[in-house]
Amino acid sequence: MFHSPVQIAARLWHGYPRSLLKMGPLESAKKIAAHKAVNEYVQNNTVIGIGSGSTVVYAVHRLAERVKEEGLNVVCISTSFQARQLILDNHLTLGDLETYPKLDCAIDGADEVDAEMNLIKGGGGCLLQEKIVASCAQQFLVIADYTKNSQKLGEQYKKGxxxxxxxxxxxxxxxxxxxxxxxxxxxxxxxxxxxxxxxxxxxxxxxxxxxxxxxxxxxxxxxxxxxxxxxxTGLFINMAEKAFFGMPDGSVKEQSSNIQKI
Known part of the structure; x- marks a missing residue:
């Protein structure tokens, strides 16, 4: 039986919110990955590092929803001016590393992730503060769309x-x-x-x-x-514990490292 592209897309996205269907595939993939990370790893009474970039926007929106719906007590540490404004605009509690030098987890995007969980970051120019915040976190999570997943660095990301x-x-x-x-x-x-x-x-x-x-x-x-x-440098080596990649079919691919932080 012949199925049109519209019918195939409807089947692939069955069960997902209509808001995702209105997005392009890349934005939908970013949102799905961000939501899964926030849903699974953010807990009550924790300190969270907030990364920079377009994918993190979806993570902060989902975090704000959970704070409102579940009454979570969460303090957010920013990695850039953009992240700071995002935290404040969503009425989340803003902290700093002077007050909270140890974070429970940090959630950030990446320009590329290879098979060994090496990252290229800094396409948005925030690599220094991103690496500082990630280094202070017990768990460093990466959220990205499927185009950021490579076997080796430079395979997908061509900007250096x-x-x-x-x-x-x-x-x-x-x-x-x-x-x-x-x-x-x-x-x-x-x-x-x-x-x-x-x-x-x-x-x-x-x-x-x-x-x-x-x-x-x-x-x-x-x-x-x-x-x-x-x-x-924008090389994040032996830092990320898990990466979430939103895929074109609406699923989320997870990739883990063997990092164990004390």
Missing amino acids: IPIEVVPMAYVPIQHRIEKTYGGTAKIRMAVAKAGPVVTDNGNFILDWHFPQDLTNWNKINEEISLIPGVVE
């Missing part, structure tokens, strides 16, 4: 690995990375202003388009981090 650097040092760092590892490290230029992108911390970002034969990301991340003037 972000590296946050002190402005005066960006040229020496650029040359050193290119000479040591190959590829090209380009300063990220702003779209709506003249000149480079400036992070929330007053730094520049280099986007390193690396050779595809590189594999030892733990070693590479440590070496780049030690270059004078490098503030932080």
Whole structure:
């Protein structure tokens, strides 16, 4: 029996809210992944790290719904100006690391996740604060759509690995990375202003388009981090405990690591 594309889509999405059907497949996938993470991991009387980016918006909306419906007591720690405004706009309790240096979990997006749970983050320029908050969390959860899931880094994400650097040092760092590892490290230029992108911390970002034969990301991340003037890299190695990927058919693929935090 012949089924039209509309009938097939209706079957795939049977049982899902109509609001998801009105979205495009990527936005629907983001929302499903975000909701599953918040539903399964956010508990009462906890401190939650709130990441940055488009997928996290759905997580915060769902968190706000649960706080209202269930009366949860949750404190949120932001990773950027955007995340801070998102928390406040949804009437959630905003905290900081001075008051809450230990988090129960952090929920954030990613630009890419490979088969070994190595992440590229920082496409939105918030990598430093995102990594700080993630490092303080007992559980670090990644939420993303299916396009962010790769076998190896660089397979899907083609914009390079972000590296946050002190402005005066960006040229020496650029040359050193290119000479040591190959590829090209380009300063990220702003779209709506003249000149480079400036992070929330007053730094520049280099986007390193690396050779595809590189594999030892733990070693590479440590070496780049030690270059004078490098503030932080967008390589998140051995940090994420679980990733939730919203899939085109409305399901959620889960990927876990073997990380055990004390």
